[in-house]
Amino acid sequence: MFLHGTSRINEAGHLEIGGCDVTELKAEYGTPLYIMDEQLIRRRAREYVDAFTASGLGFQVAYASKAFSVMAMCRIADEEGLSLDVVSDGELYTALQAGFPAERIHFHGNNKTPDEIEMAISAGIGCFVVDNLVELRLLQAIAAGKGASVKILLRVTPGVEAHAHHAYASTGQTDSKFGFDIGNGSAFEAVRLASDQANLQLLGVHSHIGSQIFETEGFQLAVERIAEFTRKVKEELNIDFPVVNLGGGFGIRYVDGDTPLAVSEYVAAITDAVKTHFAGISDKLPEIWVEPGRSIVGDAGTTLYTVGTSKEIPGVRKYVAVDGGMTDNPRPALYESKYEAMLANRAKEANEEAVSIAGKCCESGDMLIWDVELPKVESGDLLAVACTGAYNYSMASNYNRIRRPAVVFVQNGHSDLVVRRESHQDIIANDVVPQRIAKQPVTK
């Protein structure tokens, strides 16, 4: 397994992250356990801020909280000077409860409800990214009702198909549920309409072309298309766009063969393209906003499991089951995503067998990794799966009424619990049994 960030193998042959031996983390918190390398999260955040600062352009780096939205993460994003992208009242509530400054929050989503819009305007968030005309009218009406003036970006699809890891993660093409298409003229009409709304201030446009992208061409092409569009808007409507938001999608290394670029390379490609294509459209180059999610938290996360049962089918394969699975990491089942793993309590031992890691859900598709080389695996061993910081905890479920794991941040030899493990009580917390069929619990 590739060792990310502060991960290393210590003298005892145990995986250590943030100076914490994972066998001790297991003793303290149990498994499955999401372990987040705080120093690596902060390093990634700083790589973005430093690269944009070097470009000389105005910028905001908005952490896409959908990748991993918990209050402690919002605190780190705030401390590192990031803005925050939220997509629901739940993510917004999390951020506000964590004391995240509302004016640096951007609200996304293709179906914001009236209640969500109300809540966000009342909180005084910095910007709405408007997805469609229904939302535009609703937002204007609610803002007018509150006497508020609301900053907006319009989400556009620039017609770029990025090479994302799965078709479900591509969003910049014309046939997408998101945004106004530039190619068919609907984005232009939306600008005309938005600029006419008394309570909305149009700052510019937003595009997000996909996720887990390993090259710069898609971003550069998106910048070029948006610049052409901005020029047309300036020439025909005399409207300036002070902001261009280019979304997220910057790739990370999950397995050998993944070839992400350095954060600085993605940012330099974008800022250079902006300098080239936006020159002369307005007096000033636009501010560039981006929304990295996966690339801030993805490789900082490791999931620690305890090995339970195994089953060898002679001549076919050996299944090794862990105490988690698709409930804490649905990505292999959803996208056939690949992961690397190691025996975290015997990390110095040579690999001896190829095994397939199964989860504990009642479902054949609940497989985390096919054919991974490991030392001889025994019941009670600790299995670490790397690169689980993004879209794991945030997409976890209670399928089979399995309790969601705890999350700890580790740094400099210390661990802090940031999400406690769900209890049995949590599992039934929202259940209501109508009085007419109610019975006393079985307590034996």
Ligand code: LLP
């Ligand atoms: N901005 C917008 C508007 C987005 O829709 C997304 C991701 C991001 C930013 C952050 O993208 P990132 O930098 O994390 O690639 N659940 C899938 C990924 C879905 C991404 C959805 N939108 C996965 O597990 O791969």
